[in-house]
Amino acid sequence: MTFNHATEANADAIMDVELAPIQIGSKQDDPFLVVFTAPFDPDNPKDWRSSRKWAVTDVLSATGFNRIMVSTIMAPALSTIAKEFDMNSAESAMALSIYLLATAFGPLVIGPLSEVYGRKPILHASNIWFLIWNIACGFAPNKGVLIASRFFAGFGASAVYALANGVLGDVWRPEQRGRSLGVYLLIPLLGAAVGPIIGGFMAERATWRWMFWSTSIFQAVMVMVSFFSFWETHEPLILRKRAEQIxxxxxxxxxxxADERIHANKSAIGILGRALIRPVRLLAFHPIIQIASLISAFYYGILYIVLSTFSDLWTHQYHESIEISGLHYIAAALGEIIGSQICAKLMDSLYHRLKARANGEHSPELRTPSIFPGALLGPLGLLIYGWAATYRLHWIVVDIGVFITMLGMQITSMPLQAYVMEAYPQHTSSAGGATQFLRSLTAFLFPLFAPRMYQVLGYGWGNTTIGLIGLVFGLPAPLVIWYYGAKLRAKAYSSY
Incomplete structure (x- = not known):
């Protein structure tokens, strides 16, 4: 591969995509322009000491763990809840997946709000909102209240998807992208897989309501921790306060x-309105966002197919108890965790090598080659998992297949996340909200047809079909970004 296409017109691309038509000079051109001082400014989040950077990263990580765990924790107890509330199969599935539907719409609002009012107040507000509605789920007297509370809880939980891109982009430089993403994802990745494990044991040994009460207790602790351990990271807001003080x-x-000059002639309502429609504009008019969203959405949907049907495989086909069936999710968790740590090192290593070959020029497209190993491993794991389940091979073979699937999907998703963050450094939260929209929609929709797919095709042909679609779709799409990403960014409308 050559690298001229990844860096060609890079400066023009950044200017066209990231800056509004108003041109802002440098500090040397205008002594009244308030900027961070170079080479070091203690107020600049990228210059913070490592302990503070890791503190805000870890707060987001722990918060993300709980919010993602709640998305799957009730899966093993669905039959119990359905019986208590006299729910049909569609209603019980909705009680689980409505949470994911809410996470599609939440980031479209929460991401832009964090770019107007800052990351810190939005994190605190979403923490409290999620806590209130998660408690409501535990005390739900009927199916209507449960489904509605799950939706509102999911809306609050979705803040982590928008804030993660924004905060990590605020405090970490591109050279540290892989490591910071790897550490951040270490705990949340456990959430989706640990949820069914905990839920399985609670379903057998206690009331299902403890699934929500216990996670609410954890959330209440995180609310308190975040008030003392999270600092504002949004650069325009920090600089605006500095300018006000001066x-x-x-x-x-x-x-x-610079941010004040860009918005100088706009009212507060106009600024807010423009910000709120930004994720929709990015998704509708920016090919980069569209391509990245489609790739990550497909793999995210597969993740939730596995998470939503894995327990049924063990209880119905292998005749294991709910408790034991939940333990198999450990394979999924290990695959994601190990995949994230492998990808973290791969991303940083490849980035440094490719940047050196590109004459030291930074380009978001340098993240793309890290996607390809995962694009091959994911379908391979699906084949192993599907055909091992079809022929009822030893459980370890099925778990190995799921492990490889999750490992591959994680290696695919991390570079895509990094690419979007670096392609839209001024509006990382809005860009993250735009990509999360399709991801959450597939997470909501794919599990709805998955049981019927496996019923008709079986696990072998069902997973083979998904794997082949993944190969046909998952390999060419990153190549488009690699070869044409810089040009597409250069032609894109301003993200302002």
Whole structure:
């Protein structure tokens, strides 16, 4: 491969995509422009000491673990809940998946809000919102209240998807992208797989309501921790406060930030309205977002097919108890965790090598080659899992297949996340919200047809079909980004 296409017109691409038509000079051109001082500024999140960077990263990570775990924790207890509330199969499936539907719409609102009001207040507000509605799920007197509460809880939980891109982009430089993503994802990746394990034991040994009460207790602790361990990371907001302080101290109103100049002639309502429609605009008019969203959405949907049907495989085909069936999710969790750590090292290593070969020029497209190993491993794991289940081979073979599937999908998704973050550094939360929309929709929709697919095709042909679609779709799409990403970014409308 050559690298001229990845760096060609890179500077123009960044200017066209990331800056509004208003041109902002440098500090040397305008002494009244308020910026972070170089080479080091203690207020610049990228210059913070490592302990503070890891603190905000770990707060998001732990919060993400709980919110993602709640998405799957009730899966083993669906039959029990359905019996208690007299729910048909569609209603019980909706009680589980409505949470994921809410996470499709939440980031479209929460991401832009964090770019207007800052990451910190949005994190605190979403934490409390999620806590209230998760508690409501535990006390739900009927199926209507349960389904509605699950939706509102999912809406609050979805903040982590928008905030993660924003905060990680705020505090970590591109050279640290792989490591920071790997550490951040380490705990949340456990959530989706650990949820059914915990839920399985609670379903057998206690009331299903403890699934929500216990996670609410954990969430209440995280609310308190976040108030003392999370600092504002959004650069425009930090600089705006600095400019306000300078204007107050000097009495000179000429001091301004680049963000203030861009929005100088807009009302507060106009700024908010423009921000709220940004994720929709990115998804509708930016091919980069469309391609990245489609790739990640497909693999995310497969993830939730596995998570939603894995327990049924063990209880119905292998005749294991609910408790034991939940333990097989350990294979899925290990695959994702190990995949994230392998990909973290692969991403950083490849990035440094490709950047050196591109004459030290940074380009988001340098993340693309890291996608391809996962695009091959994911379908391979699906084949092993599907045909081992069809012929009822030893359980370890099935678990190995699921392990490889999850490992491959994680290696695919991390570079895509990094690519979107670096392609839209000014609006990482909005870009993250745009990509999360399709991801959450597939997570909601794919499990709805998965039981029928396996019933008609069986696990072998069902997984073979999905795997082949993954190969046909998952390999060419990253090549489009690799060869044409810079040009597509250069032609894109401003993200402002």
């Amino acid at each position: 204007r107050k101290e000097t009495g000179d109103s000429r001091y301004y930030t």
